[in-house]
Amino acid sequence: MQAGKRALEAGPPGGDGSEMMAKRHQPDMDAPPSKVLLIRNLPRNINESEIKQALQPWTQPGIDLRMFHNPSTGQAFVEFPDEGASTHALSYIRQGHVAVRGVRFVGCYSTKQQVVTNQERHKDCRVLLVYVTNIAYPVELEVIHTIFSKYGFVEKIVSFQKAPRTYQALVQFSAPNEAMGAMVTLNGRNIYDGCNTLQVQPSKLSELSVRVNNSRSRDYTNPNLPTDEPPDERGGGIMGQSPNRSVPNGSLGSNFTNTPTSDPSSMSHHGHPSQYQGQGGHPGMPMSPFQQQFPNQSDQFGRLSLSAIPNELRFLKQENPNTQGTPVIMIYHLDPSNLNHPDKLFNLFSQFGVVERVKIFRDKPDTAMIQFSDQFYATLAQHHLHNVTVWNKTLQITFSRNFEVRLPPAGAETTEDMQRTKAYSQKEQRCSGGDEQEMQKYLKNVCKPSNWLFIGNLEDHIQEDDIRMHLSPFGHPKTVQFKRPQGPTARHMMAVVEMNSLEESFSIVMNCHNTRLKERSMKISFSKQGMVQ
Known part of the structure; x- marks a missing residue:
């Protein structure tokens, strides 16, 4: 419980203690020359790659700058290959020649002689705390998943709304190096041009616990979880609480499982009181905005x-x-x-x-x-x-x-x-x-676009060459496999076709669906299947 409480007392962003470190390291204009510079006056939404790019002219080709960047304070410690490079860079910074996004860097020598990077500092961390600020467009859990999945396998996500214009999520990767790669690349980036800014930092949690797969939490390793809370556990707001626990539903890991319900800090993460405290779904409580929708x-x-x-x-x-x-x-x-x-x-x-x-x-x-x-x-x-x-x-x-x-x-x-x-x-x-049964069968086959197409309502004597010739104005199938009708309601021959590209699949669906091949109209849709066994 003490570990959980310490995690809650650390405030965002910089809740990992880096802000305190930056404050202790006050600028010292008289510090002796060092290969480490303290860079200040950085925009809050800047990321490490932008800082490195601005300082790259004073490093040797192929050598990456070592850096510890704290977005919440607008500061970064940057370690150059040697004092000569740092001195040269500092002279340009003091002349006002180094800037990013129209903001000039302010710099001085650091009393440090080396920098411990974010990756090294959090080498075992695979859970990230993500803030989305400057919100102009709605933020959804699947948007977060799509963005972060580019850097590794995202196992779990838990989201909750801190305030009307701040969205917060915990993202758990399968490996620490994936989490750190996502943090370094995405911190300070905008989801959309000029808005929905990501602030990403390590979380002190080691594991997320997800109990339901819905719009607020998702376990991508366990698709069989229920899709909503039972009626007696529906909570308010974006996260919701169980009436018997004040831990947000599906949000916090092992550090918080024994947190007393009387502790108001248990309604938050990294020091933020929950705006949904006291809306645990008890009889007589007003419906949450989510439930009202x-x-x-x-x-x-x-x-x-x-x-x-x-x-x-x-x-x-x-x-x-x-x-x-x-x-x-x-x-x-x-x-x-x-x-x-x-x-x-x-x-x-x-x-x-x-x-x-x-x-x-x-x-x-x-x-x-x-x-x-x-x-x-x-x-x-x-x-x-x-x-x-x-x-x-x-x-x-x-x-x-x-x-x-x-x-x-x-x-x-x-x-x-x-x-x-x-x-x-x-x-x-x-x-x-x-027909409800027909509708359920139909909806089960709905899927995202792919190179695979399902073709139904074919005549029994249709040959592969007939299909290839019919589709040829819009694409050339890589494979065609026929599927014999099975079951009492299946009457006509079917086929699964693999196209060479998504564009070909789109063209065939749009141009060939409902067109006649021999005596029947072809029914064409995207398919969940690969090759039919």
Whole structure:
């Protein structure tokens, strides 16, 4: 418990004690020459690589500067190869010739003779404490996962909201070197241009404990965890607390498991009192903002019943909050040369649900609106296609403020607006959506885009060459394997096809779905499968 309390008393950022070290090392303008410089007046959102790049002219090629950077104080200790290099660099700094992001460095000799780097100081640390400040766009757990996964395998993430404009998360890697690489590279970086700034520092926790996989916590090593708290354990706010414990749900590691519930510090991490203390889900307590957004999340997903939603998809309502409950999504950064007709967008997005209307903007041909029959389908499409890069463009998908896509007025059949806006009937859909069992089977096969395609509704005598020839205007399959119908409801031949690229997969889905091969219309979608055994 003492270890846990010490961790709580360390304040962010710099809660690892580095701030105290920097304060003890006050600038000494009369310090003797040293190969270590104390650099001050650094922007808070700068990272180590930017500092090193600014000072690189005074080092030998191929030699990396040793550095201890403390973003919270705007200071860094930098160790040069020798005193000559540090002296040369300091003279330029004092003349005001060294700056980053328009801010000039201030420097002096340090009384230190060597620098212990962040990596060395925290060589056993694999849990990072992440702050997102200067928030202009919502921060989601999956965004954090996507960013940090580039530096290693992320095992667990726990997130919670410190204040309306500060998001906080704990990120656990599988190895310390991965965690340190992410910290050094990402600290001070912006998720979006000019906003949503990352501040990353080591955590004193050695292991995160995650009990539920939802929008606030996730264990990527255990996908079988429940997707929400039991009714008697639902807490308030972003994290939520159990009524019998004041530890945020799924957040803190072994140091905190025995923390008394009467200790208010147990509601925080690294010294921050929780704004959700006292909202542990007791009878009579007001609903949290999260619960207010989704008051019936355990019973309904839009108009779909919970039983129609596969277990692995039930977390989507929480991770991709569609707060207005709109069935309409906005798609940005389309490639106008390829996604230039409503039918192509229909073929692509109807994989994720019943598409009723599609509109491509006349003045912005890289922007479109899709109206689904249900808000859950919109959430499903946003989850699977947001941030997918195809034809060198990264799709951005958001929930619209509108609840419908308006059709052009009557008599506008010949106008460009009519050509860019289209309504679709039930007969054109991949799935009727009326039968619950059929809907569940359909949703289980929904997946993110890949090089693998599923082709259904084929005639029994179709040959591989028939498929290759039919698809050839849009791509050339690497492999084609047929799948014989199985089960009482399976009637037609199917195939799994591997394409050479994601672009080819997109082209075939958009252009070949619902086209006729022999006497039947092909049904084409992205596939979860590799080669069919």
